[in-house]
Amino acid sequence: MTSFSLGDTDFLRDGQPHQVISGAIHYFRVHPDQWQDRIRKARVMGLNTIETYVAWNAHEPRRGEWDASGWNDLGRFLDLIHAEGLDAIVRPGPYICAEWHNGGLPVWLTGSVEGLRSSAADFLVEVSAYLRRVYDIVAPRQIDRGGPVVLVQIENEYGAYGSDRAYLEALVAVTRDAGITVPLTTVDQPVDQMLSDGSLPELHKTGSFGSRSAERLATLRRHQSTGPLMCSEFWDGWFDWWGGVHHTTDVATAAADLDELLAAGASVNIYMFHGGTNFALTNGANHKGRYLPLVTSYDYDAPLDEAGNPTEKFFAFREVIARYAPVPDELPAAAEAAPAFEVPLTPAGAWTDLAAPTSTTAQPETFDALGHLSALVRYDTELAGARGGLLVVDEVRDLAWVSVDDRVVGTLSRTRHDRAIRIPDGRTLSILVEDQGRVNYDHRLGEEKGLIGEITLDGAPVTGWRSTPLDVAAIAAEVGTEIDAELDTPAVADAADVLKTGPAAWTGSFTLDAPTDLFLDTMAWSKGYAFVNGFFLGRYWRNGPQRTLSVPAPATREGANRLVVLELENVVEPRAVFVGAPSLGDTEE
Incomplete structure (x- = not known):
């Protein structure tokens, strides 16, 4: 069997220096019938490795309902990577960010367990059970057992969130106890505090950045005097949010930054090689003072576009890689126009009335209290005296259409920081609320969705709400x-x-x-x-x-x-x- 280990300056594959040239493909963002095509094109660009996150909430959206089939068949994805002659890097989190809803954590978990991403006992119980399931798939597919997996990551950019060493130690213990023998890594932005807080001495530190490669590698080396240098998230593009612009990066600049990395002898994981799509309701959201839900496309301006076609960046990166590693002679087929x-x-x-209320309570029930995983809940109440006035909601998460007697009055938007709207006289007040995507980073993970806090009409509390989840x-x-x-x-x-x-x-x-x-x-x-x-x-x-x-x-x-x-x-x-x-x-x- 092949061995894979850390040397003084390089990764060692069967004892020989090895430069990892990897690209990210998230299996849960690509139709399973197209996995093989995307993996093959990665090899054609010159990659020798494929990296993927594991999205816990894709595998276990409801507690105890674990699924590793179809779209969630991580084992098949890794087997296809191996069949193409490539290695694999697995990043199971449990937190992944990835602009994926709730950062990959299940809603049932974030709504029921205290101490997220910490050594809190209840959180560790759930995380350990999850990781063992993932490692049941990954362990037999490690390189020293004849499989493709060469690296496994512990947590994800943890230094930007916390500094709980006991938590990281517990994740390492579960990982090793589950039979993972390949090197374990962490990733953080090349900032001193993040690199110090986000790892342990026994874990191999890697960096996440998209430019100024020499400077970032030097920072990484200050925190790790030996071992291979690696940028395990080389940001070659960016993500988009509703109401913004489509983000792109200059091809020549991105290729030059990649060249600088490889010329320094560093290993790399291109994030993303192929972004894919946030199908269904899987997009995440940003919130840095303003809530910004992310779009359905996760094209990321990657070398392989959302539909799996090679871009100008694909060929520029392929040319760079060819200076440092063998690149196959074959080329991917050029993109063809789709039928128009x-x-x-x-x-x-109408369709927003195709469900019956599930509860009547003094205050509207949140999506979380209702156990509702889809996009909409309709809230209805009868107005005392059929009178209108100034309706005020403490907080809307995330977008609400306000109607009186089935006539739309207007909207309340979290993005716009809306809280109030004047409504006309009428008997029935209806508020249709959309969860536009769960925040995927920092301390807003797991926040409840729906109408939050008190609701008043001209200062008087409005009570007696019927809550109707809409799947x-x-x-x-x-x-x-x-x-x-x-x-x-x-x-x-x-x-x-x-x-x-x-x-x-x-x-x-x-x-x-x-x-x-x-x-x-x-x-x-x-x-x-x-x-x-x-x-x-x-x-x-x-x-x-x-x-x-x-x-x-x-x-x-x-x-x-x-x-x-x-x-x-x-x-x-x-x-x-x-x-x-x-x-x-x-x-x-």
Whole structure:
């Protein structure tokens, strides 16, 4: 079997110096049927290793319901890496950040356990059980057992969060007890305090940065006098948030920074090689004084774009890597335009009333108290004396549509720091609240969603709330089933009427000669969720920058295909437009 270890200045593979040239692919952001394609293209760019996080909340969204199949089949992903002749780096967290909702931690965990990311006993019990499940998959796939795994990371940028050495020691003990024998690493930004707080003497420190490589490597070396230097998150792009711009990095500059790293003899993990997509409701959020939910695309301006096509950055990085390591002669196929066509949409009626209240309480119940993992909860109450006035909510998490007697009055937005809205006289007050994405870093992990705190009308408390969770995927499936049953003679409302009524479901059908990648332009709509053949593409929002949703080929099929759109506001034009290439929005340039 092959050995992999730490030398005085290099990684050692069977005792020989080895430079890790890795790229990140998150299996949970890529359709499983496309894993092999993305891995193969990584090899063609010259990479010898693939890195992935493990998203706990993807594997165990509800406590005790562990899933390692399908999209969560980490073992198959690692086996495909091995079959391609590449090594693997596994980063199981438990916290991963990754711009992934709740930083990868399950909502049931963050809502029930104190002392997140610490040596608190209850937290360690849950984390240890999770890690043992992951290591049941990883341990037999280590390089010294004939598999691809060469490195395993402990926690993730912990120095930016805490300094609990007992916590890190407990993670190491669980990891070693589970049979992990490959070198263990940590990663932190090359800041003295973070590097000191985020690791242990027995763990190999690596850095995360995207520029000024020589300077950052020197800082890393000050904290670790021997062993290989490694940037295990070389940021070659960045992520986007709703209402912002599409972030890109200069290709030549990024390639020069990569060249500087490799010329110094450092190992590298390119973050990201292929970003993929925050399908369904998996996007995270930033909050540095202002809440900013992240978009559905995780293209990241990576060498392989969201749809898996090579970019200019792919070839620039390949040229750099070829100066330091063998690069295959083969080249990936050039991107081809996707089919472009339009589909008329048929209204399928209102959808935000397709569920019954689950509770009536004095105050609205949070998503967390309801055990609700989908995007929406509707809150309803009767107004005393049918009187309106100034409605004030302590805090909205994250976006709310306020209606009186089914007439939309306006919205309250966490991003805008809204708290108050004047409502007219009426009998029934309804507030539809959307969880736009859980913050994925720092001390806001696990914060509750919904209407938070007291609600008053002209200073008087408003009580007696009915809470109705809305599972958007289940509703879309119901709408899709109905339209299939009524395909020949659909009994639906007039489109002109639906355009005026606010939240409405829309359906469409289209035919393909074969499964193929598609790009769905959503700019004729306002805000909502889209599904193809039951596959949850994710969120769309006219707020931008993203204007197309990626439709992976395995979600389509030969022959008839079904599109379901759950619109929250207004469909400006009742049509679905499929375009030839992705459009992720304006850049800062």
